Amino acid sequence: MSPRPLDYHVQLHTLLISAEVHCLLILKLVGMLILIHVTAACPLDCYCFTNTGLVQCHFLSLQEIPREIPHWVQNLSIIGSHIAVLRTAAFVSNRTHLVNLTSLILSNNSIQTIEALAFHGLPSLTTLDLSYNLLSSIANDTFLGQTQLQVLKLNHALQKPAPEQLFNSQWIMNLRSLRILEMASNALQLFPSVVLALEDLQVLNIGNNSLQVVDAETISALSNKSKLWVYLSPNPLVCDCQIATMLYWLRNTSQVLDAQSLTCNAPVNLNGTHVTKLNTEDLKCQHKDLKTASYVFLGIVLALIGVIFLMVLYLNRRGMKKWVNNFREACRDQMEGYHYRYEQDSDPRRSNISTGI
Structure with a gap:
Protein backbone atom coordinates (compact mmCIF):
# COMPACT_ATOMS: atom_id res chain seq x y z
CA MET A 1 0.00 0.00 0.00
CA SER A 2 1.64 3.32 -1.10
CA PRO A 3 1.94 6.18 1.42
CA ARG A 4 -0.63 8.90 1.28
CA PRO A 5 0.39 12.30 -0.15
CA LEU A 6 -0.30 14.00 3.18
CA ASP A 7 2.24 11.88 5.04
CA TYR A 8 4.82 12.61 2.34
CA HIS A 9 4.43 16.38 2.74
CA VAL A 10 4.66 16.11 6.52
CA GLN A 11 7.89 14.18 6.31
CA LEU A 12 9.33 16.66 3.81
CA HIS A 13 8.42 19.62 6.05
CA THR A 14 9.98 17.92 9.05
CA LEU A 15 13.16 17.27 7.07
CA LEU A 16 13.40 20.91 5.98
CA ILE A 17 12.95 22.16 9.55
CA SER A 18 15.67 19.79 10.72
CA ALA A 19 18.04 20.99 7.97
CA GLU A 20 17.35 24.62 8.87
CA VAL A 21 18.14 23.97 12.52
CA HIS A 22 21.39 22.28 11.58
CA CYS A 23 22.35 25.18 9.34
CA LEU A 24 21.72 27.65 12.15
CA LEU A 25 23.85 25.58 14.48
CA ILE A 26 26.68 25.48 11.94
CA LEU A 27 26.51 29.25 11.40
CA LYS A 28 26.64 29.87 15.14
CA LEU A 29 29.60 27.54 15.45
CA VAL A 30 31.44 29.32 12.64
CA GLY A 31 30.69 32.67 14.27
CA MET A 32 32.03 31.46 17.59
CA LEU A 33 35.18 30.17 15.92
CA ILE A 34 35.70 33.54 14.20
CA LEU A 35 35.15 35.36 17.50
CA ILE A 36 37.58 33.05 19.28
CA HIS A 37 40.16 33.64 16.53
CA VAL A 38 39.78 37.41 16.73
CA THR A 39 40.00 37.38 20.52
CA ALA A 40 43.08 35.16 20.45
CA ALA A 41 44.79 37.54 17.99
CA LYS A 284 68.25 100.62 17.51
CA CYS A 285 69.96 99.46 14.34
CA GLN A 286 71.50 102.87 13.64
CA HIS A 287 73.05 103.14 17.11
CA LYS A 288 74.49 99.69 16.77
CA ASP A 289 75.93 100.50 13.36
CA LEU A 290 77.57 103.65 14.69
CA LYS A 291 79.05 101.77 17.60
CA THR A 292 80.44 99.15 15.27
CA ALA A 293 81.82 101.81 12.96
CA SER A 294 83.49 103.55 15.93
CA TYR A 295 85.28 100.38 16.91
CA VAL A 296 86.39 99.83 13.33
CA PHE A 297 87.66 103.44 13.06
CA LEU A 298 89.53 103.14 16.36
CA GLY A 299 91.16 99.94 15.18
CA ILE A 300 92.27 101.60 11.93
CA VAL A 301 93.74 104.59 13.81
CA LEU A 302 95.69 102.34 16.19
CA ALA A 303 96.96 100.30 13.27
CA LEU A 304 98.18 103.46 11.48
CA ILE A 305 99.94 104.68 14.63
CA GLY A 306 101.66 101.32 14.94
CA VAL A 307 102.78 101.40 11.30
CA ILE A 308 104.13 104.97 11.66
CA PHE A 309 106.01 104.03 14.82
CA LEU A 310 107.64 101.06 13.09
CA MET A 311 108.58 103.23 10.10
CA VAL A 312 110.23 105.80 12.39
CA LEU A 313 112.19 103.07 14.08
CA TYR A 314 113.27 101.66 10.74
CA LEU A 315 114.36 105.03 9.30
CA ASN A 316 116.33 105.90 12.45
CA ARG A 317 117.76 102.47 13.00
CA ARG A 318 121.39 103.76 13.04
CA GLY A 319 120.63 106.48 15.52
CA MET A 320 118.61 104.02 17.56
CA LYS A 321 121.55 101.61 17.53
CA LYS A 322 123.91 104.36 18.75
CA TRP A 323 121.42 105.36 21.41
CA VAL A 324 121.08 101.78 22.56
CA ASN A 325 124.87 101.41 22.78
CA ASN A 326 125.18 104.64 24.78
CA PHE A 327 122.41 103.54 27.07
CA ARG A 328 124.11 100.18 27.53
CA GLU A 329 127.45 101.88 28.38
CA ALA A 330 125.74 104.18 30.84
CA CYS A 331 124.09 101.25 32.52
CA ARG A 332 127.44 99.42 32.66
CA ASP A 333 129.20 102.43 34.27
CA GLN A 334 126.40 102.75 36.76
CA MET A 335 126.60 99.07 37.67
CA GLU A 336 130.41 99.28 38.07
CA GLY A 337 129.98 102.20 40.44
CA TYR A 338 127.50 100.21 42.53
CA HIS A 339 129.86 97.23 42.52
CA TYR A 340 132.83 99.41 43.74
CA ARG A 341 130.77 100.86 46.55
CA TYR A 342 129.65 97.38 47.57
CA GLU A 343 133.28 96.22 47.81
CA GLN A 344 134.21 99.28 49.88
CA ASP A 345 131.36 98.67 52.29
CA SER A 346 132.06 94.94 52.63
CA ASP A 347 135.85 95.36 53.57
CA PRO A 348 136.08 95.46 57.43
CA ARG A 349 139.50 97.18 57.40
CA ARG A 350 138.21 100.03 55.37
CA SER A 351 135.24 100.21 57.70
CA ASN A 352 137.52 100.57 60.75
CA ILE A 353 139.54 103.30 59.11
CA SER A 354 136.48 105.20 58.20
CA THR A 355 135.22 105.01 61.82
CA GLY A 356 138.60 106.08 63.33
CA ILE A 357 139.16 102.88 65.38
Whole structure:
Protein backbone atom coordinates (compact mmCIF):
# COMPACT_ATOMS: atom_id res chain seq x y z
CA MET A 1 0.00 0.00 0.00
CA SER A 2 1.64 3.32 -1.10
CA PRO A 3 1.94 6.18 1.42
CA ARG A 4 -0.63 8.90 1.28
CA PRO A 5 0.39 12.30 -0.15
CA LEU A 6 -0.30 14.00 3.18
CA ASP A 7 2.24 11.88 5.04
CA TYR A 8 4.82 12.61 2.34
CA HIS A 9 4.43 16.38 2.74
CA VAL A 10 4.66 16.11 6.52
CA GLN A 11 7.89 14.18 6.31
CA LEU A 12 9.33 16.66 3.81
CA HIS A 13 8.42 19.62 6.05
CA THR A 14 9.98 17.92 9.05
CA LEU A 15 13.16 17.27 7.07
CA LEU A 16 13.40 20.91 5.98
CA ILE A 17 12.95 22.16 9.55
CA SER A 18 15.67 19.79 10.72
CA ALA A 19 18.04 20.99 7.97
CA GLU A 20 17.35 24.62 8.87
CA VAL A 21 18.14 23.97 12.52
CA HIS A 22 21.39 22.28 11.58
CA CYS A 23 22.35 25.18 9.34
CA LEU A 24 21.72 27.65 12.15
CA LEU A 25 23.85 25.58 14.48
CA ILE A 26 26.68 25.48 11.94
CA LEU A 27 26.51 29.25 11.40
CA LYS A 28 26.64 29.87 15.14
CA LEU A 29 29.60 27.54 15.45
CA VAL A 30 31.44 29.32 12.64
CA GLY A 31 30.69 32.67 14.27
CA MET A 32 32.03 31.46 17.59
CA LEU A 33 35.18 30.17 15.92
CA ILE A 34 35.70 33.54 14.20
CA LEU A 35 35.15 35.36 17.50
CA ILE A 36 37.58 33.05 19.28
CA HIS A 37 40.16 33.64 16.53
CA VAL A 38 39.78 37.41 16.73
CA THR A 39 40.00 37.38 20.52
CA ALA A 40 43.08 35.16 20.45
CA ALA A 41 44.79 37.54 17.99
CA CYS A 42 44.56 40.49 20.39
CA PRO A 43 47.87 41.11 22.23
CA LEU A 44 47.92 40.28 25.95
CA ASP A 45 46.47 43.04 28.14
CA CYS A 46 45.64 45.16 25.09
CA TYR A 47 42.17 46.21 23.98
CA CYS A 48 40.93 45.31 20.51
CA PHE A 49 37.81 46.75 18.91
CA THR A 50 36.95 45.01 15.67
CA ASN A 51 34.07 47.32 14.82
CA THR A 52 36.36 50.38 14.67
CA GLY A 53 39.64 48.64 13.80
CA LEU A 54 41.27 50.01 16.95
CA VAL A 55 43.95 48.30 19.07
CA GLN A 56 45.17 49.98 22.28
CA CYS A 57 48.19 48.91 24.35
CA HIS A 58 48.60 51.55 27.03
CA PHE A 59 51.05 51.62 29.96
CA LEU A 60 52.04 47.95 29.77
CA SER A 61 55.82 48.43 30.17
CA LEU A 62 56.46 46.75 26.82
CA GLN A 63 60.06 46.53 25.61
CA GLU A 64 59.19 45.78 21.99
CA ILE A 65 56.24 45.93 19.63
CA PRO A 66 53.75 43.10 20.34
CA ARG A 67 53.80 40.28 17.78
CA GLU A 68 50.12 39.35 18.04
CA ILE A 69 48.67 42.49 16.49
CA PRO A 70 45.60 41.50 14.41
CA HIS A 71 45.86 41.97 10.67
CA TRP A 72 42.59 43.95 10.53
CA VAL A 73 43.90 46.81 12.69
CA GLN A 74 43.49 50.31 11.26
CA ASN A 75 44.43 52.43 14.29
CA LEU A 76 47.19 51.20 16.60
CA SER A 77 48.04 53.03 19.82
CA ILE A 78 51.03 51.97 21.98
CA ILE A 79 51.63 54.48 24.78
CA GLY A 80 53.61 54.53 28.02
CA SER A 81 56.04 51.64 27.50
CA HIS A 82 59.85 51.32 27.43
CA ILE A 83 60.72 50.55 23.83
CA ALA A 84 64.27 51.92 23.66
CA VAL A 85 64.93 50.66 20.12
CA LEU A 86 62.39 50.49 17.31
CA ARG A 87 63.92 47.69 15.26
CA THR A 88 63.77 46.94 11.56
CA ALA A 89 60.34 45.63 10.44
CA ALA A 90 59.10 46.00 14.00
CA PHE A 91 55.47 45.60 12.92
CA VAL A 92 55.90 42.50 10.75
CA SER A 93 54.94 39.24 12.48
CA ASN A 94 55.27 35.84 10.74
CA ARG A 95 55.67 37.69 7.43
CA THR A 96 52.24 39.26 7.94
CA HIS A 97 51.98 42.94 6.99
CA LEU A 98 49.49 45.29 8.58
CA VAL A 99 48.21 46.52 5.24
CA ASN A 100 45.13 48.21 6.74
CA LEU A 101 46.98 50.28 9.35
CA THR A 102 46.62 54.01 8.66
CA SER A 103 47.23 55.62 12.08
CA LEU A 104 50.07 54.71 14.47
CA ILE A 105 50.62 56.37 17.85
CA LEU A 106 53.90 55.58 19.64
CA SER A 107 54.10 58.50 22.07
CA ASN A 108 55.74 58.41 25.51
CA ASN A 109 57.63 55.14 24.97
CA SER A 110 61.21 56.30 25.74
CA ILE A 111 62.24 55.46 22.17
CA GLN A 112 65.88 56.44 21.60
CA THR A 113 66.80 54.75 18.34
CA ILE A 114 64.84 54.03 15.17
CA GLU A 115 66.51 51.51 12.89
CA ALA A 116 66.33 51.42 9.10
CA LEU A 117 62.99 50.26 7.63
CA ALA A 118 61.42 50.18 11.09
CA PHE A 119 58.00 50.83 9.56
CA HIS A 120 58.33 48.25 6.80
CA GLY A 121 55.10 46.37 6.20
CA LEU A 122 52.86 49.39 6.79
CA PRO A 123 52.08 50.46 3.20
CA SER A 124 48.91 52.40 4.13
CA LEU A 125 50.34 54.40 7.04
CA THR A 126 49.27 58.06 6.79
CA THR A 127 49.67 59.35 10.38
CA LEU A 128 52.58 58.69 12.75
CA ASP A 129 52.92 60.16 16.25
CA LEU A 130 56.35 59.82 17.91
CA SER A 131 55.88 62.62 20.43
CA TYR A 132 57.32 62.54 23.96
CA ASN A 133 60.21 60.20 23.30
CA LEU A 134 64.00 60.48 23.65
CA LEU A 135 65.15 60.18 20.06
CA SER A 136 68.90 60.44 19.54
CA SER A 137 69.31 58.38 16.37
CA ILE A 138 67.13 58.06 13.26
CA ALA A 139 68.48 55.80 10.50
CA ASN A 140 68.71 57.25 7.00
CA ASP A 141 66.31 54.62 5.61
CA THR A 142 63.82 54.78 8.46
CA PHE A 143 60.96 56.03 6.28
CA LEU A 144 61.99 54.40 3.03
CA GLY A 145 58.86 53.16 1.25
CA GLN A 146 56.43 55.24 3.35
CA THR A 147 54.89 56.89 0.32
CA GLN A 148 51.51 57.47 2.01
CA LEU A 149 52.74 59.15 5.21
CA GLN A 150 51.17 62.62 5.43
CA VAL A 151 51.32 63.53 9.14
CA LEU A 152 54.42 63.19 11.36
CA LYS A 153 54.39 64.39 14.97
CA LEU A 154 57.73 64.83 16.77
CA ASN A 155 56.64 67.13 19.59
CA HIS A 156 58.95 66.91 22.61
CA ALA A 157 60.55 63.88 20.97
CA LEU A 158 64.20 64.79 20.39
CA GLN A 159 66.80 64.13 23.03
CA LYS A 160 68.77 67.16 24.20
CA PRO A 161 71.25 68.67 23.63
CA ALA A 162 71.80 69.49 19.93
CA PRO A 163 68.64 68.03 18.41
CA GLU A 164 69.58 69.77 15.15
CA GLN A 165 71.94 66.87 14.43
CA LEU A 166 68.93 64.61 13.88
CA PHE A 167 67.67 66.74 11.03
CA ASN A 168 69.49 65.67 7.92
CA SER A 169 68.32 65.33 4.36
CA GLN A 170 68.78 61.57 4.32
CA TRP A 171 65.70 60.42 6.23
CA ILE A 172 63.67 63.58 5.71
CA MET A 173 63.83 63.29 1.92
CA ASN A 174 62.03 59.93 2.13
CA LEU A 175 58.94 61.78 3.39
CA ARG A 176 57.87 62.83 -0.08
CA SER A 177 54.14 62.90 0.69
CA LEU A 178 54.39 64.62 4.09
CA ARG A 179 51.94 67.49 4.54
CA ILE A 180 51.99 68.17 8.30
CA LEU A 181 55.15 68.18 10.44
CA GLU A 182 55.05 69.03 14.15
CA MET A 183 58.32 69.64 16.05
CA ALA A 184 57.25 71.74 19.03
CA SER A 185 59.14 71.70 22.36
CA ASN A 186 62.48 70.33 21.17
CA ALA A 187 64.86 73.16 22.20
CA LEU A 188 65.73 73.84 18.55
CA GLN A 189 68.05 76.84 18.32
CA LEU A 190 68.06 77.00 14.53
CA PHE A 191 65.23 76.84 12.03
CA PRO A 192 65.28 73.32 10.49
CA SER A 193 65.52 74.64 6.94
CA VAL A 194 66.16 71.14 5.55
CA VAL A 195 62.42 70.38 5.86
CA LEU A 196 61.69 73.11 3.32
CA ALA A 197 62.83 70.65 0.65
CA LEU A 198 59.59 68.71 1.17
CA GLU A 199 57.49 69.89 -1.75
CA ASP A 200 54.09 68.79 -0.37
CA LEU A 201 54.60 70.20 3.13
CA GLN A 202 51.66 72.43 4.10
CA VAL A 203 51.90 72.89 7.89
CA LEU A 204 55.06 73.23 10.01
CA ASN A 205 54.87 73.68 13.78
CA ILE A 206 58.14 74.67 15.52
CA GLY A 207 56.66 76.56 18.45
CA ASN A 208 58.01 76.38 21.99
CA ASN A 209 61.63 75.89 20.93
CA SER A 210 64.73 78.06 21.48
CA LEU A 211 64.72 80.13 18.31
CA GLN A 212 66.02 83.67 18.79
CA VAL A 213 65.59 84.76 15.19
CA VAL A 214 64.74 83.40 11.74
CA ASP A 215 67.64 84.34 9.45
CA ALA A 216 67.25 86.10 6.12
CA GLU A 217 68.22 83.04 4.04
CA THR A 218 65.52 80.91 5.66
CA ILE A 219 62.95 83.69 5.23
CA SER A 220 63.78 83.83 1.54
CA ALA A 221 63.24 80.07 1.23
CA LEU A 222 59.94 80.30 3.14
CA SER A 223 58.74 83.11 0.89
CA ASN A 224 59.16 80.80 -2.10
CA LYS A 225 56.78 78.28 -0.49
CA SER A 226 53.60 80.31 -0.42
CA LYS A 227 51.42 77.27 0.37
CA LEU A 228 53.32 76.47 3.58
CA TRP A 229 51.78 77.58 6.89
CA VAL A 230 54.11 78.00 9.88
CA TYR A 231 53.54 78.11 13.64
CA LEU A 232 56.36 79.90 15.50
CA SER A 233 54.93 80.85 18.88
CA PRO A 234 56.25 80.75 21.51
CA ASN A 235 60.00 81.20 21.02
CA PRO A 236 62.50 83.39 22.95
CA LEU A 237 63.02 85.97 20.20
CA VAL A 238 65.75 88.59 20.63
CA CYS A 239 64.39 91.87 19.30
CA ASP A 240 67.56 93.64 18.19
CA CYS A 241 68.79 94.78 14.80
CA GLN A 242 69.15 91.18 13.56
CA ILE A 243 65.39 90.68 13.69
CA ALA A 244 64.68 93.52 11.27
CA THR A 245 64.34 91.23 8.23
CA MET A 246 62.07 88.88 10.18
CA LEU A 247 59.94 91.81 11.33
CA TYR A 248 59.44 92.98 7.75
CA TRP A 249 58.53 89.43 6.72
CA LEU A 250 55.97 89.00 9.51
CA ARG A 251 54.28 92.25 8.53
CA ASN A 252 54.03 91.32 4.86
CA THR A 253 53.12 87.65 4.92
CA SER A 254 50.23 85.48 6.07
CA GLN A 255 52.38 82.33 6.30
CA VAL A 256 52.92 82.62 10.07
CA LEU A 257 49.51 81.77 11.49
CA ASP A 258 50.39 82.83 15.04
CA ALA A 259 52.40 85.95 14.17
CA GLN A 260 50.26 88.08 16.47
CA SER A 261 51.27 85.89 19.42
CA LEU A 262 55.04 86.28 18.96
CA THR A 263 56.68 88.33 21.73
CA CYS A 264 60.19 89.56 22.51
CA ASN A 265 62.22 87.78 25.14
CA ALA A 266 65.14 90.23 25.02
CA PRO A 267 66.39 92.91 25.52
CA VAL A 268 64.92 93.62 28.92
CA ASN A 269 63.20 96.84 27.90
CA LEU A 270 61.27 95.00 25.16
CA ASN A 271 60.48 91.81 27.08
CA GLY A 272 56.88 90.80 26.47
CA THR A 273 56.39 93.24 23.58
CA HIS A 274 54.53 91.83 20.58
CA VAL A 275 56.94 91.56 17.68
CA THR A 276 54.46 92.80 15.09
CA LYS A 277 53.97 96.00 17.11
CA LEU A 278 57.66 96.92 17.16
CA ASN A 279 58.89 100.09 15.52
CA THR A 280 62.12 100.23 13.57
CA GLU A 281 63.47 102.69 16.14
CA ASP A 282 62.97 100.08 18.88
CA LEU A 283 65.60 97.86 17.27
CA LYS A 284 68.25 100.62 17.51
CA CYS A 285 69.96 99.46 14.34
CA GLN A 286 71.50 102.87 13.64
CA HIS A 287 73.05 103.14 17.11
CA LYS A 288 74.49 99.69 16.77
CA ASP A 289 75.93 100.50 13.36
CA LEU A 290 77.57 103.65 14.69
CA LYS A 291 79.05 101.77 17.60
CA THR A 292 80.44 99.15 15.27
CA ALA A 293 81.82 101.81 12.96
CA SER A 294 83.49 103.55 15.93
CA TYR A 295 85.28 100.38 16.91
CA VAL A 296 86.39 99.83 13.33
CA PHE A 297 87.66 103.44 13.06
CA LEU A 298 89.53 103.14 16.36
CA GLY A 299 91.16 99.94 15.18
CA ILE A 300 92.27 101.60 11.93
CA VAL A 301 93.74 104.59 13.81
CA LEU A 302 95.69 102.34 16.19
CA ALA A 303 96.96 100.30 13.27
CA LEU A 304 98.18 103.46 11.48
CA ILE A 305 99.94 104.68 14.63
CA GLY A 306 101.66 101.32 14.94
CA VAL A 307 102.78 101.40 11.30
CA ILE A 308 104.13 104.97 11.66
CA PHE A 309 106.01 104.03 14.82
CA LEU A 310 107.64 101.06 13.09
CA MET A 311 108.58 103.23 10.10
CA VAL A 312 110.23 105.80 12.39
CA LEU A 313 112.19 103.07 14.08
CA TYR A 314 113.27 101.66 10.74
CA LEU A 315 114.36 105.03 9.30
CA ASN A 316 116.33 105.90 12.45
CA ARG A 317 117.76 102.47 13.00
CA ARG A 318 121.39 103.76 13.04
CA GLY A 319 120.63 106.48 15.52
CA MET A 320 118.61 104.02 17.56
CA LYS A 321 121.55 101.61 17.53
CA LYS A 322 123.91 104.36 18.75
CA TRP A 323 121.42 105.36 21.41
CA VAL A 324 121.08 101.78 22.56
CA ASN A 325 124.87 101.41 22.78
CA ASN A 326 125.18 104.64 24.78
CA PHE A 327 122.41 103.54 27.07
CA ARG A 328 124.11 100.18 27.53
CA GLU A 329 127.45 101.88 28.38
CA ALA A 330 125.74 104.18 30.84
CA CYS A 331 124.09 101.25 32.52
CA ARG A 332 127.44 99.42 32.66
CA ASP A 333 129.20 102.43 34.27
CA GLN A 334 126.40 102.75 36.76
CA MET A 335 126.60 99.07 37.67
CA GLU A 336 130.41 99.28 38.07
CA GLY A 337 129.98 102.20 40.44
CA TYR A 338 127.50 100.21 42.53
CA HIS A 339 129.86 97.23 42.52
CA TYR A 340 132.83 99.41 43.74
CA ARG A 341 130.77 100.86 46.55
CA TYR A 342 129.65 97.38 47.57
CA GLU A 343 133.28 96.22 47.81
CA GLN A 344 134.21 99.28 49.88
CA ASP A 345 131.36 98.67 52.29
CA SER A 346 132.06 94.94 52.63
CA ASP A 347 135.85 95.36 53.57
CA PRO A 348 136.08 95.46 57.43
CA ARG A 349 139.50 97.18 57.40
CA ARG A 350 138.21 100.03 55.37
CA SER A 351 135.24 100.21 57.70
CA ASN A 352 137.52 100.57 60.75
CA ILE A 353 139.54 103.30 59.11
CA SER A 354 136.48 105.20 58.20
CA THR A 355 135.22 105.01 61.82
CA GLY A 356 138.60 106.08 63.33
CA ILE A 357 139.16 102.88 65.38
